[in-house]
Structure formats: structure tokens, C-alpha cells
Amino acid sequence: MLNEKSSSSRLNRLRTLSMSPEILHTCISPEGSALKTASYKSSIPVTTSLQRLGAFGERDPMTLHMLGLHGSGYAKMAIQNADLILALGARLYDRVTGNIPKFAPKARLAVSPKNVNKVVEATIPVIGDCAESLELLLPLTKVTKRPEWLSQIQAWKEIYPFQAFNQSGNEMILPQVFIERLSDAVEPLKERTIITTGVGQHQMWASQHFRWRQPKTMITSGGLGTMGYGLSAAIGAKIARPNALVIDIDEDASFNMTISELLTASQFGIDVKVVLLNNEEQGMVTHLQTVYFNKRFCHSNNLNPDFVEAARAMEIHAESCSRIDDADNRFQWPLETLGPALLEVKVAQKALSLPMVASVRGLDEFQFYAH
Ligand SMILES: Cc1ncc(C[n+]2csc(CCOP(=O)(O)OP(=O)(O)O)c2C)c(N)n1
Ligand SMILES: [Mg+2]
Secondary structure: OOOHHHHHHHHHHHHHHOOOOEEEEEOOOOOOHHHHHHHHHOOOOEEEOHHHOOOOOOOOOOEEEEOOOOOOHHHHHHHHHOOEEEEEOOOOOHHHHEOHHHOOOOOOOOOOOOOOOOOOOOOOOOOOOHHHHHHHHHHHOOOOOOHHHHHHHHHHHHHOOOOOOOOOOOOEEOHHHHHHHHHHHOHHHHHHEEEEEOOOHHHHHHHHHOOOOOOOOEEOOHHHOOOOHHHHHHHHHHHHOOOOEEEEEEEHHHHHHOOOHHHHHHHHOOOEEEEEEEOOOOHHHHHHHHHHOOOOOOOOOOOOOOHHHHHHHOOOEEEEEOEHHHHHHHOHHHHHOOOOEEEEEEEOOOOOOOOEOOOOOEOOOOEOOOO
């Protein structure tokens, strides 16, 4: 537990262990000002986990976006090269670390109020409320400029950008592009936009390509992997926050699990918007069968209903699109439609979820898109 005396001695110990570069990895509170102050005061870039997207604004130059197997290339590179990691509330489980013995080989420290030493051993564990602990540490930290570290990070951002796709004309929609455009379309509304997801590739694409600005706006089942979570969670979120714009970014197989909840939305007039990316496959499974089983696809294609007809049968407004020029016109449709609505977006099949760290690989040994 931190108190004023212990925080000072721990910080001194930290300083003797490591000077720079540093990285902040956060997964739970604190959000907002303490985190930003800490980051800017000591020039410490910040990366977040799936469950805490938006805890640090993703348009901020100090952001490294999401960490983990499908996290950004630059977050992975930064973690692997940092010699001090302040891990706030982070579980640092194997979906974040990659091969554990290879994780952050230069790093000396993890501060983790929860799950301390569960997977990655902390040099100095701190148990306590994240926000309070950070407030105690803040006055003791030095104003530090790290021009070389920050320009190295900028270089990694340029080598491994998330936004790596250009699409136009009547091409089949790439799910990543659709999510980027959706993110731009709701940019002015992000303070009151809540996204939910199912489980699979779309969940990873949403976390990678939506630009998260606010904490607690991504509602996803995370490590539990609960397919069907998206629509049910969206309904719950809309009831809890009636003024929010609630969008379930979903996919066919996950959506099939709880599709009947459209009746709940319809019966009670719960104004949720479903953006149903439809690749007509259990994409995350076909992805793994591509990467690990030489494209021997089995049991990863399910029979789908006609989603538009099914939704309309449940008295939900529904439309479909499949080409990128068509998608441009359809963007605003669910946002402008009064009441619950479903937009099916037919997307290309067999798209890989990249960046990706294959099993037994270190975090920095990741596959990236071929440009
Ligand atoms: C109930 C349940 N069954 C199986 C799985 C394993 N699983 C994880 S992702 C996935 C495929 C999801 O397909 P879809 O919802 O279409 O998403 P996509 O990967 O295509 O984006 C499966 C079967 C799971 N997480 N939950
Ligand atoms: Mg699918």
C-alpha cells in the first residue's frame, strides 16, 4: 500500500533501478487528469488494454493505443524496449505479454495494484487505488524530456500504423476501413458514444480502428470471450445511459447467439444501433486455421439467416451494404434512424487480424500487414 513516506522511498528505488525510457501501461483507473499529467510531466507514453480503451485519449500524441497480441506495433515495440514500465491496474496476462519469458526484457518494474505478480513479476508492487497512488507519486516525479525515446516512438508509429488501408469505388468493404469511417462519423459524439462488441475479429478491429476518446465507452467481454455479448450489453448500456449513442459492432456468428434480443429492443423501444459486419464466417477461427492449420477450414462457417429480413421480422429498421462507395452513403443511416436499427455491412472474408503475435513468439515478433 502506498502512503506519503513509502511512495517517496519507492520512487527513489525506481530511480536507481532505471532512468529512461519509460512507458505507462494502464488497464483500469485512473482516467483523466492524473494520468495525463503524469504522462506529460515525465514524457511517458501511455498504452492501454482492451478493457480500458479510452482511459487515455487516443488522439493524444502520447498515446500508444492498445497493447497486446492484436495491439499496435508501436506499443509492442515500446514495451519491449522500455526499461521502466509503470503498469497501473494491468493484469499483464498472456494475451498482453506474448511469450512471458520474452516479455519486456529490459524492463525493471511493474506497479500493479491488482493481480500483482500473477503472470509478470513486479520489481516493486504497489497495492492501492490507482488514482490515489498516482496522485501520491506525481509530486515526486521529475519534469523530464525524453526527445530520443519520443522520436523513436514516432518512428515506430510511422512504420506500423493502424490506418493502413485505402479503399474507394465499388470494392468490397474492408471491416477495418468501415470501423475507421464509423469512428470518424461519431467523432463529435464520442463523449456520449458507447460501443459494445461480440467476440472475434470484429472485436479486435473495433479496438484497433475506432479511436477511443473516453473511458468506459468500450463494453466487451474481454478475456471471458462471450459471443452474443454485444447486443445484450448494448441494451443494458442504453437502459443505463438513455442519452448515449449505443452501437453494437458485431459479427454474424456472435450476433446469432442472441439475435432474439432484437425483440427486446423492439418491444421496449430500446434505441440501440447494430452495425453488423458480416463476413459469413467465424472469422477469428478461420484466421487461426489459416495461420496454424494451413487453411484447413473446418466447422468455422455457419448458416446465417438473412439478417435484414430477420431484423425486419422483429420490427427493427434494417438495411444492408457491401461496397465501399455504398457504405459512404449508409454511414449516417443508423445514426439518423429513430429507434433501434441494424445496418448489415457485408465485408470481405478471410481477412487476417493483424498485427498479431503468434503463440510462443515475443511481443515484438509480430506479423504485420503486407502493404
Ligand atoms: C460461446 C463461444 N463459442 C466459441 C467461442 C470461440 N470463438 C471465439 S471467436 C469465434 C468466432 C466468432 O465469429 P464472429 O462472431 O462471426 O466474429 P468474427 O471473428 O467473424 O469477427 C469463436 C467461435 C467463444 N468465444 N464463445
Ligand atoms: Mg464472422
